[in-house]
Amino acid sequence: MASILQSTQGAIGKILWLHHEHFHWEMPPSNRAKGARGGARQLKRQELLKHALASSVSRIVRIPQAVASEISATEQEAQTSLTCNEKMMANYVPVYVMLPLGVVTVDNVLEDKDRLEKQLKELRAAGVDGVMTDVWWGIIESQGPKQYDWSAYRSLFQLVRECGLKLQAIMSFHQCGGNIGDVVNIPLPQWVLDIGESDPDIFFTNRTGNRNMEYLSLGVDNRRLFYGRTAVEIYSDCMQNFRENMSDFLEDGFIIDIEVGLGPAGELRYPSYPRNQGWVFPGIGEFQCYDKYLKAEFKEVATSEGHPEWEVPDNAGTYNDTPESTEFFGSNGTYLTEKGKFFLTWYSNKLLSHGDQILDEANKAFMGCKVKLAAKVSGIHWWYKADNHAAEFTAGYYNLKDRDGYRPIARMLSRHYGILNFTCLEMRDSEQSADAKCGPQELVQQVLSAGWRENIDVAGENALSRYDRDGYNQILLNARPNGVNKEGRPKLRMYGVTYLRLSDDLMQKTNFNIFKTFVKKMHADQDYCPDQGKYNHHIGPLERSKPEMTIEDLLEATEPMEPFPWDKETDMSVGGALANLIDKIFSMFK
Numbered sequence: 001m002a003s004i005l006q007s008t009q010g011a012i013g014k015i016l017w018l019h020h021e022h023f024h025w026e027m028p029p030s031n032r033a034k035g036a037r038g039g040a041r042q043l044k045r046q047e048l049l050k051h052a053l054a055s056s057v058s059r060i061v062r063i064p065q066a067v068a069s070e071i072s073a074t075e076q077e078a079q080t081s082l083t084c085n086e087k088m089m090a091n092y093v094p095v096y097v098m099l100p101l102g103v104v105t106v107d108n109v110l111e112d113k114d115r116l117e118k119q120l121k122e123l124r125a126a127g128v129d130g131v132m133t134d135v136w137w138g139i140i141e142s143q144g145p146k147q148y149d150w151s152a153y154r155s156l157f158q159l160v161r162e163c164g165l166k167l168q169a170i171m172s173f174h175q176c177g178g179n180i181g182d183v184v185n186i187p188l189p190q191w192v193l194d195i196g197e198s199d200p201d202i203f204f205t206n207r208t209g210n211r212n213m214e215y216l217s218l219g220v221d222n223r224r225l226f227y228g229r230t231a232v233e234i235y236s237d238c239m240q241n242f243r244e245n246m247s248d249f250l251e252d253g254f255i256i257d258i259e260v261g262l263g264p265a266g267e268l269r270y271p272s273y274p275r276n277q278g279w280v281f282p283g284i285g286e287f288q289c290y291d292k293y294l295k296a297e298f299k300e301v302a303t304s305e306g307h308p309e310w311e312v313p314d315n316a317g318t319y320n321d322t323p324e325s326t327e328f329f330g331s332n333g334t335y336l337t338e339k340g341k342f343f344l345t346w347y348s349n350k351l352l353s354h355g356d357q358i359l360d361e362a363n364k365a366f367m368g369c370k371v372k373l374a375a376k377v378s379g380i381h382w383w384y385k386a387d388n389h390a391a392e393f394t395a396g397y398y399n400l401k402d403r404d405g406y407r408p409i410a411r412m413l414s415r416h417y418g419i420l421n422f423t424c425l426e427m428r429d430s431e432q433s434a435d436a437k438c439g440p441q442e443l444v445q446q447v448l449s450a451g452w453r454e455n456i457d458v459a460g461e462n463a464l465s466r467y468d469r470d471g472y473n474q475i476l477l478n479a480r481p482n483g484v485n486k487e488g489r490p491k492l493r494m495y496g497v498t499y500l501r502l503s504d505d506l507m508q509k510t511n512f513n514i515f516k517t518f519v520k521k522m523h524a525d526q527d528y529c530p531d532q533g534k535y536n537h538h539i540g541p542l543e544r545s546k547p548e549m550t551i552e553d554l555l556e557a558t559e560p561m562e563p564f565p566w567d568k569e570t571d572m573s574v575g576g577a578l579a580n581l582i583d584k585i586f587s588m589f590k
């Protein structure tokens with residue numbers, strides 16, 4: 001054993017078996033020192049396990065294959081000494097619930113506190129682990145540059161904590177309104193919109209010149225257009241101020257993750273399918289790179305590559321087109337030409353650098369806190385089974401059969417110890433329009449696998465509100481694609497799932513009863529567990545991001561890899577057809 005430890009990092013580490021691969025979980029420097037004093041060589045296997053369980057984890061290092069089998073045998077031996085419950089706890093997937101979009105109003109008030117408190121208590125009693133909430137930029141910095149007001153959010157967090165729930169906080173640098181389910185309008189701060197009056201190019205723009213005020217264009221990330229600050233500096237200041245003003249909530253482990261808003265709907269994407277500009281499902285959407293800043297950047301890179309004549313596309317159709325009706329996406333379309341590939345690479349790389357830069361700022365802001373950073377990626381499942389993947393392209397995901405558009409995102413996140421938070425977990429191919437070549441199941445399988453292949457944690461959400469058993473069963477399948485392992489850690493397990501969203505419909509009796517069963521099944525039939533360590537979520541102080549990766553490093557991850565195999569259905573079902581029938585009969589007598 002000593003040789004194994006010393007052959008990795010020379011430090012005592014937690015050894016776990018994950019996704020068929022072996023890792024050495026390296027501990028923070030202070031623990032390492034303690035371990036070193038004890039002497040790695042003297043540690044027996046059981047002591048090692050005990051020590052590992054009691055300690056926090058700071059870094060993951062891949063163990064050479066040569067020693068993997070030896071470790072596996074040790075781990076299996078160690079696991080046999082765990083009780084049945086302890087083994088089952090390794091299958092536990094925590095469940096969080098998204099709070100209503102307007103829980104803090106646009107006027108910065110926590111409204112209807114009593115009602116919310118009642119609902120939160122019901123969630124807690126149902127076994128829910130925590131809640132997720134947007135923290136709207138348009139609310140907290142609405143009074144002027146750097147004039148932050150966190151008071152309503154502090155009241156909200158206090159209430160959530162009193163109800164015994166954990167918190168996932170979204171740094172929502174986008175507008176609320178314009179997307180599916182957006183029942184309230186919370187625009188970007190007025191002082192930013194005012195700048196947009198004189199310089200509308202700060203906003204994403206489509207080919208015909210429509211501006212989208214959901215999120216600032218990537219073209220202004222590094223331009224000092226906002227009272228001396230760049231967009232990235234604004235996001236950075238905001239996160240730092242959040243840390244300063246929420247330090248008590250961060251220090252005691254109440255806030256468990258920060259979902260870093262990287263685009264519209266908080267997702268790392270372009271606003272290619274805006275409902276408020278007439279997009280309807282399953283339109284291919286439109287590229288959004290026609291503001292003067294992005295256009296100039298494209299021209300500059302094209303020129304430097306020897307193609308000053310290349311422009312951003314003018315043949316990619318409009319929001320509700322089908323791919324085949326456009327020159328860009330049709331058979332033998334522009335997307336297959338040198339010019340098309342150059343554009344798509346630039347467009348998708350911009351998204352990667354944008355995410356990387358803001359996550360780096362987030363990492364600096366939250367370094368040392370016991371939180372995880374996370375980034376959301378949208379589930380663009382329509383036209384996924386078409387050769388051209390048109391809807392993914394316009395959103396910025398350059399994904400093809402022979403080019404993985406998601407693994408580079410996962411690799412970028414790995415540098416920041418980030419979680420990849422993916423959506424549309426509830427969707428089944430059979431529920432979708434065949435005409436739109438939808439493939440939500442294969443998409444989820446691809447993206448989650450991409451995350452696991454890059455050794456990062458993967459979490460998820462449902463895209464649309466669902467209260468039926470089929471939707472929950474699909475989420476359960478994705479949460480543990482190969483089912484539970486009664487002997488301990490399952491082969492594959494999601495880090496957590498956030499259910500979208502708390503509403504009166506969810507709290508309605510029949511719906512809530514099914515939801516409670518769902519929570520129990522996500523917990524692998526175990527009781528609610530407040531101690532995350534018991535299900536191997538060791539959230540140590542956030543370390544500084546790893547050194548910057550070159551774009552070439554990131555693009556290596558475009559090499560397609562087989563996704564992990566998925567079972568056909570979950571082994572932890574909330575019930576099937578018979579239960580659905582009984583639900584229906586009951587609802588007739590309501």
Ligand SMILES: OC[C@H]1O[C@H](O[C@H]2[C@H](O)[C@@H](O)[C@@H](O[C@H]3[C@H](O)[C@@H](O)[C@@H](O[C@H]4[C@H](O)[C@@H](O)[C@@H](O[C@H]5[C@H](O)[C@@H](O)[C@@H](O[C@H]6[C@H](O)[C@@H](O)[C@@H](O[C@H]7[C@H](O)[C@@H](O)[C@@H](O)O[C@@H]7CO)O[C@@H]6CO)O[C@@H]5CO)O[C@@H]4CO)O[C@@H]3CO)O[C@@H]2CO)[C@H](O)[C@@H](O)[C@@H]1O
Nearest residue numbers: 176179180181265266281378379423424463464465466467
């Ligand atoms: O608070 C955090 C953030 O919350 C919000 O953002 C989240 C957003 O709400 C989420 O949707 C999700 O974002 C993505 C998502 O990942 C993407 O997949 C995509 O969503 C598209 C979706 O995948 C497509 O399928 C399509 O949806 C259309 C659907 O396919 C059509 O069938 C139809 O749905 C109807 C449905 O047919 C109809 O039966 C009925 O269904 C309801 C049912 O009646 C009721 O009993 C109950 O069971 O609920 C059912 C579902 O609601 O109504 C449905 C809706 O009309 O139309 C669908 C819409 O066309 O298009 C979707 C895009 O529109 O894009 C999403 C947005 O990017 O994750 C976001 C992040 O958490 C806020 O927007 C953010 O600001 C917050 O920060």
